[in-house]
Amino acid sequence: MYLKTLRLNNYRNFLKLSINFTPNLNIFIGDNAQGKTNLLEALYLIIRGNSYRTKNDQELINWSNKSTCLYGEINKDEENFQINLSLEKKLESFNKFKLIKTIKINQNIQRKSILNKEFKGVVFSPEHLQIIKGAPSIRRKFLNEQISQIYPLYYRHLTDYYRILGQRNNILKKEINQRGLRERLLIWDPQLIEKGSFLILTRIRFLKKINYLADKFHQKITKGKENLKIIYQSNILKDQQENISFISRAFEDKIKEHKEKEIKYKISLFGPHRDDFLVCINEFNIASYGSQGQQRTSVLSLKLAELELIKEREGVYPIFLLDDVMSELDEERRHFLLELIMDKKVQTFITSISLDYFNSNIKEKSKISKIEGGKIFAL
Ligand SMILES: Nc1ncnc2c1ncn2[C@@H]1O[C@H](COP(=O)(O)OP(=O)(O)OP(=O)(O)O)[C@@H](O)[C@H]1O
Ligand SMILES: [Mg+2]
DSSP: EEEEEEEEEETEEEEEEEEEOOSSEEEOOOOTTTSSSHHHHHHHHHHSSSSSSSGGGGGGGGTOSSSEEEEEEEEEEEEEEEEEEEEEEEETTTTTEEEEEEEEEEEEOOOOOOOHHHEEEEEEEEEGHHHHHHHHHHHHHHHHHEEEHHHHHHHHHHHHHHHHHHHHHHHHHHSSSSSHHHHHHHHHHHHHHHHHHHHHHHHHHHHHHHHHHHHHHHHHTTOOOOOEEEEOOOSSSSOOOHHHHHHHHHHHHHHHHHHHHHHTTOOOOSSGGOEEEEEEEEEHHHHHHHOOHHHHHHHHHHHHHHHHHHHHHSSSSEEEEEEOSSSOOOOOHHHHHHHHHHHHHEEEEEEEEEGGGHHHHHHHHHHEEEETEEEEEEO
């Protein structure tokens, strides 16, 4: 799968743009604040129908305009798809605007979910370093999103689990009559345990798979100097169990054992909603001990693993978007990363402040452009 063409009208700082891409590596060089991230965001919008940077679509419209149009041509399995996406601010009442979003595939209006089913993209942006450095909730979000994409059943169990958890927390918060409280908690506990155990087991299995792939990439990029290990941290299990009845029993025991504590704190303290995972390089936790380059390389290895999982499921590679990936990586890591991408024949878009990061072999095989003030020039 690859993007052939992109056209933009009044999108962010691009007033008018028309550009063709190569199915291999596309490099965009530019100083700060010229439109590099904006361009990657536009490519993502064409294939996914939403931004990976903001939930507020209004931000995508150029400041001096009321609407924006994006057009892209995608080739998938030798078939061409034309995607149109438009956003229009319509005046509803005095001073109040409504944003109308329209997505078309081959001139037919479609829902975003149809676009999502057909086309995939993997993004690395500097904010993704938070997967390593940030709070456990960011890692849980990463896990939930990744697994839901692959197993729809996981998403169903996840929403069920959070609904049950909400009910249970409500009882813990509101119930004054202590006897009634215990009885009402008992109603929800078996369901919480059933759904929660499924989530824990699926997460452990998924991380095992992603660990296998990410470690292979990590070793390649670091020339065998570093290995990567991902460890699921459950507040119920001592080690990474893969037996559902064992997990359920441990969950049940934990809740029973700590019921008084939950009543005291008025909140559910145990279950996958409190779990986390650790990323280790050569056995040390990189969130605490890793250098910036090691953290960046690990996120990249995770993203490369994501690429492989999508390929495994869909039969074709998604589009790979790498924003400002080169800084903090030494020459050797940069070289192995780019070689790896070239070998895979994944259509890749890389932004960078300097062309010096790319060696002559890579430059020869890539399409290189310069971004300046919302305009793109071939180099
Ligand atoms: N809706 C918008 N309308 C017009 N300009 C916008 C809009 N949204 C963002 N911009 C501007 O677009 C410019 C380019 O932003 P972008 O994030 O793409 O920069 P960049 O090239 O990635 O820079 P950096 O190297 O610092 O990451 C910024 O000056 C930003 O203020
Ligand atoms: Mg940027």
